[in-house]
Amino acid sequence: MSLLARLTRHSTGAMAAAVTIGVVWPAAARTFQPLIQPAVLLLLTGSLMRIDLEALRQALRHPAAALAGLFWVLVAGPALAALAAAAGWLNGGVGEGVLLNALAPPLMAAPALALILGLDFTLAVVVTVVSSLLFPIGLAVTVGLGLGGMAAIPGGVLAILPRVLLMVGLPLALAVVGRTLLGTGGLVRHRQAIDAAQVALLLFLAVALMDGANGVFRAGTGRAMGLLAAAFLFNLLGQIATTLAFRLRWDSRRALTMGLMGGNRNMGLMLGILTGLAGPDFAAYVAFAQIPIYTLPAVSKFLLRHYFPDWGSRI
Numbered sequence: 309m310s311l312l313a314r315l316t317r318h319s320t321g322a323m324a325a326a327v328t329i330g331v332v333w334p335a336a337a338r339t340f341q342p343l344i345q346p347a348v349l350l351l352l353t354g355s356l357m358r359i360d361l362e363a364l365r366q367a368l369r370h371p372a373a374a375l376a377g378l379f380w381v382l383v384a385g386p387a388l389a390a391l392a393a394a395a396g397w398l399n400g401g402v403g404e405g406v407l408l409n410a411l412a413p414p415l416m417a418a419p420a421l422a423l424i425l426g427l428d429f430t431l432a433v434v435v436t437v438v439s440s441l442l443f444p445i446g447l448a449v450t451v452g453l454g455l456g457g458m459a460a461i462p463g464g465v466l467a468i469l470p471r472v473l474l475m476v477g478l479p480l481a482l483a484v485v486g487r488t489l490l491g492t493g494g495l496v497r498h499r500q501a502i503d504a505a506q507v508a509l510l511l512f513l514a515v516a517l518m519d520g521a522n523g524v525f526r527a528g529t530g531r532a533m534g535l536l537a538a539a540f541l542f543n544l545l546g547q548i549a550t551t552l553a554f555r556l557r558w559d560s561r562r563a564l565t566m567g568l569m570g571g572n573r574n575m576g577l578m579l580g581i582l583t584g585l586a587g588p589d590f591a592a593y594v595a596f597a598q599i600p601i602y603t604l605p606a607v608s609k610f611l612l613r614h615y616f617p618d619w620g621s622r623i
Contacts, residue, residue, distance in 0.1 A: 330518025
């Protein structure tokens with residue numbers, strides 16, 4: 309088995325190991341931290357290059373699942389979190405982190421994770437890209453209402469849009485160029501290399517996003533464990549509730565894909581937008597929110613193989 313194939317095959321275990329490295333070796337996380345944004349851009353670029361255009365056309369012809377996913381991510385989840393914040397249930401640093409987690413779009417790496425787990429890659433791409441473009445509206449409304457105790461966003465929603473358009477528009481443009489240069493045959497020949505590059509970028513991000521986590525552990529295990537528990541609780545509840553809701557109407561594969569996006573949100577993007585506006589605990593929460601993102605796929609992969617024996621051919 310080639311190195312590229314080994315990297316892809318053992319990706320979920322490698323991601324969990326990378327998170328551990330980022331926590332116990334803070335110098336590595338600190339060194340990689342400035343390169344997080346370029347890595348996220350390249351990750352989405354690779355996902356867009358990997359998308360099956362025919363599957364995308366089918367998804368657009370029958371958009372019910374994607375529209376329901378967008379409603380869940382952009383409206384239902386944020387509305388429930390906003391109601392909880394208005395009731396005073398999400399105050400303090402951890403509460404603020406949970407509120408912003410609910411407002412964030414799915415992780416930019418969600419399509420790559422869906423590919424690794426054998427889920428609906430096309431649905432993951434559509435919901436991730438569209439919701440990333442639209443989520444600033446809900447964020448601006450929530451912050452404008454003063455929920456979670458955050459300061460107003462200077463310039464309002466228009467101040468956020470250029471950054472969001474860059475994070476989505478640039479990968480889209482790069483993917484179009486890459487697909488044009490490689491052609492259909494080239495994409496097929498280099499498919500394994502693209503997949504391995506996606507996994508490598510995920511490992512890099514898993515280390516880099518742990519910047520600051522080690523310091524929180526050193527400052528006091530009580531605060532660290534509180535942040536970690538909140539991050540795992542939100543992720544697990546988001547995945548389980550979303551999967552169960554979508555399983556009422558759609559097959560297991562699409563329901564699990566939406567569950568993946570329901571629990572794994574793009575907190576890195578929120579951190580970039582809200583630096584200086586959210587409280588001091590928010591950056592720490594963002595770091596701890598990455599731990600379930602990069603460790604739970606190993607558990608998901610095991611469960612899928614155990615309860616769905618035919619799933620092994622997909623992952």
